[in-house]
Amino acid sequence: MVSNSITAESFFNASESNLSLITESDLISSDETILVGLKFKLNPGWHTYWENPGDAGAGASVVWELPPNFTATEILWPGPKKIPVEPLMTYGYEDEALLLTKITSPKVLSYPVNIRAKVSWFTCKDICLPQEGEVSIKLYQGSKSENKSTLTLREMEKTVPTDLSSPYRVNLIDNKIFLQFERENAQKITSAYFFPAEYGFISYVANQKLEKNDRSFSLELLPAEVQVKTMNLKGVLKLNLDGATEYYNLDLPLHDKADTSPPSLNLITALFFAFIGGLILNAMPCVFPILSIKILGFIEQSQGSREKIMQHGLVFSAGVLTTFLVVAGVLLFLRSTGDSIGWGYQLQSPLIISLLIYLFVAVGIVFMGNLVLGGQLAKYGVLAQSQRDLAGSFLTGVLAVVVASPCTAPFMGPALGIAFLQPGLGSLFIFLALGIGFSLPYMTLSIFPQLLSKLPKPGEWMETLKQIMAFPMWGSALWLTWVLSSQVELQSVFAVLIGALLVSVCLWLLEKTQNSQGLSRNLALFISVFLLAFSLWLIPTSYKEGPEEIERNGYEFSSERLENLRLNQQAIFLNFTADWCITCKVNEAVALNRESVKKILADKNIVYLKADWTRKDPEIASMLASYGRTGVPLYILFPSQGKPIILPELLTEDLLVGFIKKIN
Amino acid sequence: MKYLLTTLISLYIGLVQASVITDKEAPNFALMDSFGKTVSLSDFSGKNVVLEWTNHDCPFVAKHYKTGNMQSTQTYAQENDAIWLTIISSAPGTQGYVLSAKANELTASRNALPRHVLFDPEGNVGLTYGAKTTPHMYIIDAKGTLRYQGAIDDAGGRGFNLKNLLEADNYVKNALKEIQNNENITTKVSKPYGCSVKYKS
Numbered sequence: 013m014v015s016n017s018i019t020a021e022s023f024f025n026a027s028e029s030n031l032s033l034i035t036e037s038d039l040i041s042s043d044e045t046i047l048v049g050l051k052f053k054l055n056p057g058w059h060t061y062w063e064n065p066g067d068a069g070a071g072a073s074v075v076w077e078l079p080p081n082f083t084a085t086e087i088l089w090p091g092p093k094k095i096p097v098e099p100l101m102t103y104g105y106e107d108e109a110l111l112l113t114k115i116t117s118p119k120v121l122s123y124p125v126n127i128r129a130k131v132s133w134f135t136c137k138d139i140c141l142p143q144e145g146e147v148s149i150k151l152y153q154g155s156k157s158e159n160k161s162t163l164t165l166r167e168m169e170k171t172v173p174t175d176l177s178s179p180y181r182v183n184l185i186d187n188k189i190f191l192q193f194e195r196e197n198a199q200k201i202t203s204a205y206f207f208p209a210e211y212g213f214i215s216y217v218a219n220q221k222l223e224k225n226d227r228s229f230s231l232e233l234l235p236a237e238v239q240v241k242t243m244n245l246k247g248v249l250k251l252n253l254d255g256a257t258e259y260y261n262l263d264l265p266l267h268d269k270a271d272t273s274p275p276s277l278n279l280i281t282a283l284f285f286a287f288i289g290g291l292i293l294n295a296m297p298c299v300f301p302i303l304s305i306k307i308l309g310f311i312e313q314s315q316g317s318r319e320k321i322m323q324h325g326l327v328f329s330a331g332v333l334t335t336f337l338v339v340a341g342v343l344l345f346l347r348s349t350g351d352s353i354g355w356g357y358q359l360q361s362p363l364i365i366s367l368l369i370y371l372f373v374a375v376g377i378v379f380m381g382n383l384v385l386g387g388q389l390a391k392y393g394v395l396a397q398s399q400r401d402l403a404g405s406f407l408t409g410v411l412a413v414v415v416a417s418p419c420t421a422p423f424m425g426p427a428l429g430i431a432f433l434q435p436g437l438g439s440l441f442i443f444l445a446l447g448i449g450f451s452l453p454y455m456t457l458s459i460f461p462q463l464l465s466k467l468p469k470p471g472e473w474m475e476t477l478k479q480i481m482a483f484p485m486w487g488s489a490l491w492l493t494w495v496l497s498s499q500v501e502l503q504s505v506f507a508v509l510i511g512a513l514l515v516s517v518c519l520w521l522l523e524k525t526q527n528s529q530g531l532s533r534n535l536a537l538f539i540s541v542f543l544l545a546f547s548l549w550l551i552p553t554s555y556k557e558g559p560e561e562i563e564r565n566g567y568e569f570s571s572e573r574l575e576n577l578r579l580n581q582q583a584i585f586l587n588f589t590a591d592w593c594i595t596c597k598v599n600e601a602v603a604l605n606r607e608s609v610k611k612i613l614a615d616k617n618i619v620y621l622k623a624d625w626t627r628k629d630p631e632i633a634s635m636l637a638s639y640g641r642t643g644v645p646l647y648i649l650f651p652s653q654g655k656p657i658i659l660p661e662l663l664t665e666d667l668l669v670g671f672i673k674k675i676n
Numbered sequence: 677m678k679y680l681l682t683t684l685i686s687l688y689i690g691l692v693q694a695s696v697i698t699d700k701e702a703p704n705f706a707l708m709d710s711f712g713k714t715v716s717l718s719d720f721s722g723k724n725v726v727l728e729w730t731n732h733d734c735p736f737v738a739k740h741y742k743t744g745n746m747q748s749t750q751t752y753a754q755e756n757d758a759i760w761l762t763i764i765s766s767a768p769g770t771q772g773y774v775l776s777a778k779a780n781e782l783t784a785s786r787n788a789l790p791r792h793v794l795f796d797p798e799g800n801v802g803l804t805y806g807a808k809t810t811p812h813m814y815i816i817d818a819k820g821t822l823r824y825q826g827a828i829d830d831a832g833g834r835g836f837n838l839k840n841l842l843e844a845d846n847y848v849k850n851a852l853k854e855i856q857n858n859e860n861i862t863t864k865v866s867k868p869y870g871c872s873v874k875y876k877s
Contacts (some may be wrong), residue, residue: 063834067808068872073835098877100808132835139771140871142735142836211867237806238697238825240865 024145028055029135033127033147034161039154040125045116046156047165048084050074050131050147052109058137059106062092064209064247066102066216069140072111072133077148079125081118088112090171091250091259092207097138101216103207104136110168125151173248173259182245182264183638189214189233191249191262194579198229200253206231206262208247212240227579279438283445286428290449324405325458329451331409336447339413340440343642362499365592366508366551369492371411373512376485377519379478409451428642495591498626504552511547518543569623571631581652583618583675588636588646590625595661596645603663612672618649651675698864702814702822705801707763707794710779715761715792717816724758724855726848727814728790728828729765729807731772732782734871735836737810740828741786745841746811749828750789752849756856758815762790765802767876772810773797799875809870815851823861824851825868832869 024031029052036047050072052060061071076084089111092103115127128148135141176193183190191206204222208214218234231249249260428442489512497505518540525536567573569586577584587604589596603609613620623632625644636646639658647659649671659671706716717725728746730737740746753760764779766772774782779793796802805814805825815824829844847863854861 068868068870070832070836070869071834073833097872099803099875100872102872134836138874139733140735144836212865238865240867 024131024147026135026143026145027141028058028137029053029060029143031131031133031143031145031147033129033149034165035127035149035151036159036162036165037156038151038159039157040117040151041153041155042117042121043119044156045114046151047169048113048115048127048149049161049165049168050111050113050129052105052111052133052135054105054107054109054135056107058135059095059102059104060109060133060135061102061104062207063087063089064103064207064211066095066104067100068097069102069104069134069136071104072131074111074113075130076113076115077126077128077130078115079121081121082125082127083116085114088114088169088172090168091173091248091257094205096217099217103216110164112165112169112172123151123153127151171257171259173261176249176260176262180262180264187235189235189245190230191233191245192228192230192575193249194228196227198224199226201229201251202254203252204229204231205250206233206247207250208245210242210244210246212236212238213242213245214247225576228575279441282438282442286442286445287449290446291452293446293450294453322458323402325454327402327405328409328412328458329447329455331406332413332451333409333444333447334406335410335413336443336450337440340443344439362496362504362552365492365496365499366511369489369496369508369512370515370547372485372489372492374515374519376482376489377516379482379485381519381523413447413450491594492592495626498591500552507550507552511550514543514547567619567621569621569632569635571635574621574635577619577621578650583616583652584621584648584650585613585618585672586621586623586648586650588623588625588632588641588644588648590644592626593644599645599647599663603665603668606665608665609668609672612669616672616675618672649675698822698825700822701820702816703804704820705804707796707801709792709794710776710783712776713792715794717761718820720759721820722818724753724756724818724852725816726753726758726760726852727805727816728760728762729802729810729812729873730762731764731766731810731871731874732774733771734810736870737772739836740811740841741788743841745844745846746828747787747789748842749846749848753852754789756852758852760790762788762793763796763801763807764793765796765799765807766874767797767799770874770876771871772874797876799873802873802875807868807873809868810873811870812868812873813848815848815855817855823855824848824864826863826866827868827870830866832867 032051032053034049034051040046052072054060061069063071065071071089072087074087078084090105090109092105095102095104095106117125126148127150128146130144130146132142132144135143178194180191180193183192195201201222201224205220206214208216213236215234215236221232223230223232243265245262245264247262249262251258251260428446493505493509496508521536521540525533569588574584574586589600591597612618623629623635625632625636636642636644639646639648645661647661647663649657649659651657657671657675660667702717704717706714709715726749732738732741737746750760764772764774766774779795782788783790783793794801807814811828813824813826813828814822817823824847826847828848829841829846831839831841831844833839847866850863851861
């Protein structure tokens with residue numbers, strides 16, 4: 013138990029274990045660092061713990077007593093092993109443990125150097141014995157020279173985890189945590205395990221699934237049963253390959269998921285972005301048709317009283333806001349049920365698209381003809397004239413939002429991304445801000461109707477304009493038919509077109525008989541209801557079978573393909589798009605499909621990846637989420653090395669070429 | 677509009693809370709106590725309840741009783757009208773498994789103040805609550821909602837030279853006080869420390 017100057021080793025005997033202090037050298041000179049080890053000898057079947065013991069137990073603690081001005085590092089813990097205690101999991105060392113420390117001498121020192129450690133540890137099997145002991149050693153003057161412990165200590169030092177130099181990342185997908193690593197010959201890894209350093213993020217007891225290919229591997233982890241807010245993913249990665257074992261320290265900030273951090277906005281900025289985004293949304297291509305309805309409305313009303321105009325503007329805004337809130341509510345509800353959805357999700361449903369086709373066809377016909385909708389109701393006095401008009405304004409507001417949904421305007425993307433991450437009320441407020449921004453121009457016009465005086469007086473020309481406006485409506489119907497054709501079989505598209513024809517017949521019948529009474533009117537109503545029901549029955553609800561064909565000059569996105577290309581240091585242009593996303597289609601027409609862009613992508617050997625979100629796709633949804641987005645478009649340029657660049661939502665040929673030129 | 681808004685808000689908040697285990701409804705259970713009586717968690721609805729997982733031979737538990745720290749926490753709970761249930765999930769033949777007589781003797785000799793000492797030799801209740809260590813503490817409020825889970829105090833860490841337990845920051849006392857004052861609980865979850873619960877294998 014008392015140290016012997018020659019053997020340089022002292023023992024402390026405890027039940028089922030003993031402790032000794034060993035040093036790399038018996039001699040030490042000034043200003044020198046030597047490796048020191050606390051060696052725990054445990055009886056067979058007994059163990060002691062790692063720094064993080066897992067579900068129960070505790071690692072050792074050491075208090076050093078050193079001569080003046082000597083310093084000691086924290087314990088350098090060698091890589092641990094799993095010690096399951098069903099149904100729990102603990103981490104530690106069996107049979108023997110050697111905890112290392114580096115001790116540095118000062119410039120001036122006196123001999124012999126007395127090093128003493130007070131150690132508190134646990135020796136455990138099915139039960140745990142707390143142990144406390146003191147060990148000491150004397151070192152003499154001289155320069156560092158090998159002794160019988162030198163080799164043991166230096167070998168053990170190699171098992172102390174080092175920082176991992178190759179790239180790795182953490183991805184949170186569907187309540188699972190994926191640790192992804194790049195590594196040459198990853199196929200040679202026979203097993204891998206991640207030892208979490210902290211409580212409350214990763215489950216200790218759950219199995220960790222290893223996936224490997226030539227140049228990378230990943231570990232699938234489950235979250236801890238009880239979650240504690242954690243800032244970093246910290247721990248030790250153990251790899252077994254060809255009989256060798258390697259240990260690496262991992263430390264990743266969690267709020268920087270992928271390589272890029274999603275733009276981190278605070279709630280105030282997000283509200284502001286949402287507001288601006290909503291304002292710009294008015295100028296997006298998908299809102300044009302509905303704008304025309306609204307502008308016509310304003311012109312009609314411009315003759316009315318100031319009060320009335322204001323009322324209409326406010327009711328329209330209320331329609332807009334209500335719809336935004338309903339959309340937000342549905343989105344949040346679906347998200348909570350685990351559905352992978354985002355902005356514009358409505359148009360992933362063939363049902364909604366078909367209904368919109370009927371609606372646009374109908375609105376076009378109403379514009380073209382003389383049908384007065386709702387006249388019947390007014391006659392019975394159920395609603396006073398002004399109220400009926402107000403209901404119309406409200407519905408126009410609703411419609412405006414519904415058709416605006418396929419568009420993401422600049423500023424909107426990050427704001428919506430935040431909205432989805434916001435707990436509680438925050439997200440609803442963001443949607444409200446978006447709605448307020450969207451309806452601001454109309455509200456302004458309502459409150460300052462003198463602005464309307466610039467518009468021409470109503471008259472015969474208005475009838476002409478209304479008829480002209482029918483064409484953008486029918487145009488929208490055509491576009492939706494095209495979107496529908498990528499979701500359902502050709503026969504189903506045809507069925508919807510028949511449905512649209514029946515809707516037209518309905519409207520014609522109603523218009524033809526709108527001034528008549530009795531049998532002919534009732535017959536017309538009866539037939540209309542029947543035709544309408546039949547056209548609804550024709551609507552398809554399921555997607556067509558089989559994958560879509562792959563883009564000619566690029567590849568279809570999959571996270572695995574992206575991962576592999578990234579590992580091969582391949583530059584990539586990733587396009588998140590959907591057929592129902594008009595902003596996407598416009599960008600494709602004005603920028604992506606231009607010859608100059610195709611040429612520079614080819615010249616720079618940049619792979620074009622297309623992630624098509626026309627239909628529901630959880631993989632794409634989670635990829636969008638990892639960049640803080642919930643909607644398309646999203647354009648990401650991955651240089652062969654370094655951080656990806658997120659491009660603006662609105663692209664031009666010059667802008668895109670400019671970005672591509674800048675990389676590499 | 678107003679109605680719609682409140683509906684949406686309450687719907688959404690409800691969903692958020694459902695994912696936080698600590699603020700969820702605590703599962704009910706029924707166990708035999710050391711006097712042979714069946715005791716259910718629901719018997720105490722309307723009162724705050726503290727659950728203590730124990731194993732008297734575990735060095736950590738022994739230290740909390742020897743220093744009087746556990747008894748002081750029990751006294752605090754009693755003064756604040758909270759029910760204290762001590763639960764033993766040690767399986768027969770493992771450390772900490774006791775019969776009624778021994779359990780009552782331990783209560784008397786240690787001046788402990790549990791309302792009941794409950795036996796869970798099958799480990800069902802321990803596993804339902806995810807009890808990992810002895811001690812491992814849980815607090816359930818008068819409405820049956822789980823409000824705290826984790827260590828008794830912040831004295832955990834490496835080694836066994838635990839801080840002065842009576843001076844440690846006692847999470848259980850803190851949470852009881854905050855529940856009493858209708859305040860938010862500062863520490864809702866902490867890392868439990870101690871021996872592993874000796875479940876049936």
